Amino acid sequence: MEKAKLEMVVGVFVLVGILCLGYLAVKLGKLELVSGDVYEVDAQFNTASGLKPGSTVEIAGVEVGRVRGIVLKEDRAMVKLAVNNTVKLYTDTIASIKTRGIIGEK
Template sequence: MEKTKLELIVGVFVLIGIVCLGYLSIKLGKLELVGGNVYEVVAQFNSASGLKPGSAVEIAGVEVGRVRGIVLKDDRASVTLAVHDNVKLYSDTIASIKTRGIIGEKFLALSPGGGGDALKSGDTIRDTESGLDLEELVSQYVHGKVN
């Protein structure tokens, strides 16, 4: 009887540990089990080099969403953004690919406008700025093509 009770207690602790590990994996990985309260907008860039699905979308240094996907469309990178519902973007919003530090990770910075119509799910951000490609700049410098 005592052996069965001990096995039951150990089993409960193992089950609690697995549930806690799963919870931490979801929270630390910033995964969403359900769609969440987000809407999707699209931004097209000449180059989305270094940007990956799951990269942060920020306004004034505050994370307001994530990059959902990146596909090639008409020789341009079409980036789908999942932005939280409580953040309002307007038609004059500017999307820029930025880098944390000199060789840090890439993220997408939004500069929200104040005018124009509010963007709805599926709309496109028209004003974009591609990220600075450090390798291309070094290559131009080495080959003497810097203006």
């Protein structure tokens, strides 16, 4: 009886640990498990040097989305952005790629 109780406690502890690791992996990895609350926008740039999928999209320093992908289209970089539905972008919106820190992350 005592052994079964100990095995149950260890099993619950291991399960909670695995769930915590999964949660941290999603949060720290900034994965999107559900993408229903975003819409996609295409932006063209002369260069997307240093930009990569998963980079943040910000307006006035506030994160409003992520870069979904980057492809070459007619000698220009076509960047696909996933923007939160709560943010309204207009057709005349101007975007720029800026360096975030001293190591050059964008």
